[in-house]
Amino acid sequence: MEPILTFDHVTKRYGNGVCALKDVSLSVRPGEFISIIGPSGSGKSTLLRSINKLISTTEGNIFFDGENVSALRGGRLRKNRSKIGMIFQNYNLVYNLSVLQNVLHGRLGHMSGIRGILGLYPEEDKEKAWTLLEEMGLEKFCYNKAGSLSGGQKQRVGIARAIIQDPKILLCDEPIASLDPSSAKVIMDLLKSTAQKRGIPCLVNLHQVDVAMRYSTRIIGLHAGEIVFDGEPESLSDSVLERIYGTSVTNLVAGTSDEKDWQQAYAV
């Protein structure tokens, strides 16, 4: 299958001289569920955020859906962004608005002119938001303020907001870092099932190697801005983990892929 996203020798240098991405090349195909792992500061967020140009890169090209992202500006950039769903660690909802309104925010990029500005959503979008919230098990909370939900519920709203965009790719920046193990499992399951059902490829930044092993079809390991591993979860050996995290496996809190450990940690 044609890749939907391609990184072609991408380098990102920040103003302070930090090189957050070094000559990164990769491609993503529909249906993939890719976890990006790496120590803090290795450039995971930078990689994800350069895809929708929340951060602009220094060198190299990023091709998404046949367009060179680095060259996009204004309306074309917004059009491109509307095809990319993003899920955040801190959910980033508008807490004063209802759950439904928050989900519908995902449609704003598809609406032009005054309707988009004033948030006058078509009826079919509203119906769709409702169905999605049902899928997330949140139909009871549709008319509640988003701020009154629990962390796990907020993240489910975040997923619905991203899915309603009809995205061609989902970017998730540490979607479970603020959640307890059981809600984390719910979120990962939902993320995987909703994405797989629609054939949307997912790029997920994760701090938990065990979660990455369990859900991914492919794992990318970053170390100091460089890809040091790119392959199936099965081939992620201890020596590779040591290269990614730059320390012995015994120093990693959750470095094992042991099924039993995982079940203990995520016992519901």
Next chain:
Amino acid sequence: MTEAVIRRTASGKMRIDCVDKNRSAGFFLIGIAVLSTLGFLYLDIPWSKMLARVPQMGIVFWKLGHFDFSNFDLIGSALLETISIAVLSTIYSLILSLFFGMLAAENIFKCRVLSSAVKAFFTFLRAVPTPVWVLLMMICIGMGPSAGIAGLCVHTTAFFTRAFAQSFEAVPSETIEALQSAGASKVSVFLNAVLPSATPELVAWTGMRFEINFSECAILGMVGAGGIGYVISTHIEGYEYGTAGLAIFCVFAIAFCIERAFIWIKSKQRAC
């Protein structure tokens, strides 16, 4: 590297404050002391004469306290006029300031030059006191309530723009980013995410300013912008203390009600 040492006071007690202290508070207090001394010397206030007049003050308040209800219809209509001026000037400014606040907030259009320019312009407008603006407006559009509204609007818009911009800037950048990354335009992000997030604060600012505008109206009447202020000043000049006292009391009562009303609104807001 230098050794870490516990800092102690002269008497041997352990110190817990920062090494490089911020001395601005000290300078501020010294500055105030110097300035107040200078002001005192410059104005040459006749304290003995003032003290001698204190009983007089008591008499005036005694006279004001004997309300005279015969002119109540006059007071009522003047009050209505004042309230209308306060309401209209607050609402017009509110609408204008939502727009200018959006331009002034640095996190919406992310254009430093634009927000700095808007902020600087309104700082200038704010530096000129309201009565001066009202007098200027009276020259332009003549005596009466419309001059009062226009004059109040200038100052209120300047105040709101700064306050609103601050509230908009306090909205977390992540919230803005979330909509931006879904492809929403800047104005759309503003109306759908920033404005709803800032609404409780905007209501609080509006309530506060409405109260100020109401009392400001009382002063404006004295410079000729109509309303209750005019009634108060003419009746004091005519030694009709009873009527003036009743008018002053009404101003107090209404200002108090406005404050209670907005406290109530705020508590409702928090509840839901």
